[in-house]
Amino acid sequence: MDNRRKLSRPAQIIRYLETRLSASNEALALHFGVGPKTITNDIRDLNRLMSASGTIEMESGRYRLFISDPESFNQVRNTICERIDSFNLATNRYGYIFRRLIGQAAPTLIDDLVEEMSIGRSTVVADLSRLKKELSPYALRITGIPNVGIELVGDELQIRLFVLENMFEAVYSDYPLDDDFVEIIEDAAEEYHLDAVTTESFTRWFTVMIDRVLTDHALVGMPGKYLSLKNTSAFGLADTVINAIGRRIQISIPAEESIFLALPIVGMRTPSHELGREQFPASSENTELVQKILDEIKSEMDLHVPADALLKEFVYHITFMQNRMRYRVYVKGLSLHDIESEYPVAFRMAEVAKRVIERETELTVIEDELGFIASYFQVFLEEQHAQSEPSYRVAIVSTSGLVSARLIQTQLQKVMSGRTEYQILTLNDADAATLDRFDLVVTTAWSELVTTTSIIELSEFFDNREFLRKLNQLRYDKQVDIPIAAGAHSLLVSILDRSRFFILSPDKTYLENTLVMVDQLSEQGAIDSGFKQRLLVREAKSTMVLDEGVAFPHLANALGSKVVFAMGVVPRPPGNSGVRVIFLMGLPDKSDYDDTMLVKIYDEIIRLAGNRSEIDQISRITSYKDFFFHMARTPLPSYNPEELR
Missing domain, CATH: 1.10.10.10 (Winged helix-like DNA-binding domain superfamily/Winged helix DNA-binding domain)
Incomplete structure (x- = not known):
């Protein structure tokens, strides 16, 4: 083995895909000990270098190497695979x-x-x-x-x-693992239904173990906390492999090595296959722990996560996660900063879960594990959103034929929600009874259409800005709730009534200004008589200020069955400290509304809170109308967690 030289990682990726045919981003990241983004960047660079000679493409979640010009590819490959002075x-x-x-x-x-x-x-x-x-x-x-x-x-x-x-x-990286050893590992992986990522991890641990044993560095004794692993399925798998290897090479391998080799199994990610989960049952105690996590999320964030929606798989995740923390088995995850930026609500839910886990288990949740928890919550939120979002029906009435109507539909699809349903009608078909069944009518027919449905008139050749302008004007004038594609509008605007936009005093504290808003809502008959006292109790327990610029007080409202939402701006001079925007919300009984709206509101408010310049602009707005059109013109800001620290 030439210890002084090694192939670059891109060269190793080429060789890996040549011999394995395909591999997931996750498997490559684990194999090379880097993050998934690093692999993505390497693949991009390789595709640039290969140019027309070949390409690495993602198919069904796995990278595959396709060679279009073998001669040119070999030349490029030789260049990539030249040994470098490491x-x-x-x-x-x-x-x-x-x-x-x-x-x-x-x-x-x-x-x-x-x-x-x-x-x-x-x-x-x-x-x-x-x-x-x-x-x-x-x-x-x-x-x-x-x-x-x-x-x-x-x-x-x-x-x-x-x-x-x-x-x-x-x-x-160049360790010559015997083919017989690989066969034994693969047989065990098949018997226990291990996925490719876990098998790859197990092979790495095995490589270290067999090298150390064969060079007279076998383990002698293990700390007491590891001995309990002898009663697990993971130990059974590891012991099967150790015994088979011992027989193959005619040596006695200490029992401690079976414990060592069980670690990547007890600390693996949740098995993707149901049969794999059956081989490694989750702890029943973690069912109670997950319920405590969900209760805490409900208490702190007013988000109700049904246990049956998340419980089974999440209990498995918590079980393996505790094993990783207890036995120090680290699994690389996505960038925590990226998760916090892209999924701010799920990240805050994960932070609540972290506190509960650390309190109940006395184990420390590291950053990678926090990222995994946030990912689970984001999957749940996405699934809930997909199940709850209603379809929205749009009629397109065109006088210029089917092709023009379809062109209009194509443009609308860039702006409207993905769950919007479209139907193209001729002018003759567009009678009142038909149009009344739709939620919105978009037409190029400048003659009067008779319908109670809201109408937007467009020219045959329009741009999305024209449509969005008319859409926002319709939403403002008639307070029509129209589902628009993510990033194209503000949910806060959609649920904010004109009478509940307040200009507050910069001379008052956050709590004083909040109580001014509460008193106004009480006079409007929008909240129950005990709302104010409950808010004071909750605020004394834990403040609902997200950061020094934004507050989001919210709690249950016994009056009515709809969300009550109000907004107050505090026009503080630039550079002055203190809350600048207050979003106040009263939530109806859980049985009367869908939590997905609260999740969306949380997401937008957290993103706004992470953009101080945007909050400064909003705090100087003096009317509901100005706020409406400011949000209509301004893309939803990306979340910058650093600004909340």
Whole structure:
């Protein structure tokens, strides 16, 4: 093995896809020890380099390599796969140094490392200094005596965990795993219904284990917390593999290695196959834990998540997550910053779940695990939205034939919600009884149409801005609720009544201004008599200020069956601290409304709160009409979590 040189990751991806035929982004990220976005960027760069000779495309969730010009592809491939001097990269130097340290029975001289890597002594010393810092959390040390050499000191289990979490590619990317070993692993994976990602992870752990055993570094004893794994299905799988390997190579492998090899199984992601979940049952205690999480979300956010909608799979996730935290098995996830930015409501739900889990289990939820929890909640929110969003029927009445009508429909589809249904009618078919069955009529027929349905008249050749302008004017003039594609309009505008837009005093506190709004709503007969007192009690328990610029007080309203929504702006001078916008909401009984609206409201308010310049502009608006058209003209801002910190 040439320790000084290795293929670049893009070259390894090419080879991987040539031999495996296809692979998911997740599997590649796990195999190479990087994030999914890094793999996406590598694939993009490879496609650019291959140009017309070949392409890597995503099919059914898996990357596949297609070669259109074999001769040109081979030339490009050879260029990509040229071996590079890995010691120009600091990470490769760390990997080489660490591999030398864990593979030597005697101390290693720094001068030997300098000669082997053909780099300066000061570079090696600096690399060792950084490596020492990275080893510290694992209670591993690099010690040495001048002219004698340096050596790695620490627990064998921690050495392995450090490799798996930080340096697997640098140490084992070229490790020659025997075909017989691979066959044994694949047989066990099939028997226990492991998916490809878990099998890949298990193989990495096996590679580390077999190398350390064969080089006289077998585990001797395991911390007490790991011994309980002997009673699990994961241990049964690992022990089956260990025994088969022992028989194949005629050696006795210590029982501790079966415990070690059980770790990637007890800490895997939730099995995707039902038969796989049956092999590794979830803890019944976690059913109660999940219910506590859902209760806390309901209490803090007024979001009702039905247990049956999320319970079964989420209980499995919580079970495996606790194993990962308890036994220190880390699984890379999506960027937490990306999740927080893209799914702010799900992220806040996950933060609530994190607090409950840490309180109930005394385990620490790390960032990657927080991201996984948020992903589960986002899937639930998306599914609930898809199930609850009603269809919206639009009639297109054209005098210029079917082609023109379809062109209009194509343009409308860019603006309207995806669940909008369209029907094209001729002028003769557009009688009052027919048109009254639709929610909206869009027409190029400038003659009068008789219908109680709202009408928008357009020219045959229009742009989306013209349509949106007329749509927003219709929504403002007649308070018509029209479902528009995400990002094309503000839900806050749709649910805000003109009489519930308030200009508040910058001389009052947040709570004083909120009570002014409550008193106004009470005078309008919109909220029950106990609303004010309940708000004060809840505010004393936990403030509903999202950040210094935005507050979102909301609680149950016993009066009426619809959401009561009000908005107050506080025109503070630039640079002055204090809440600038207050969104106040009274929620009806849970049986009378759909939580998906509250989720959408949460999402829009959190995104606004993350955009301070937008909040400053809104706080200076002086009328409902100005607010309406400001939001109609302004795209929904992307969420910037850094501005909330």
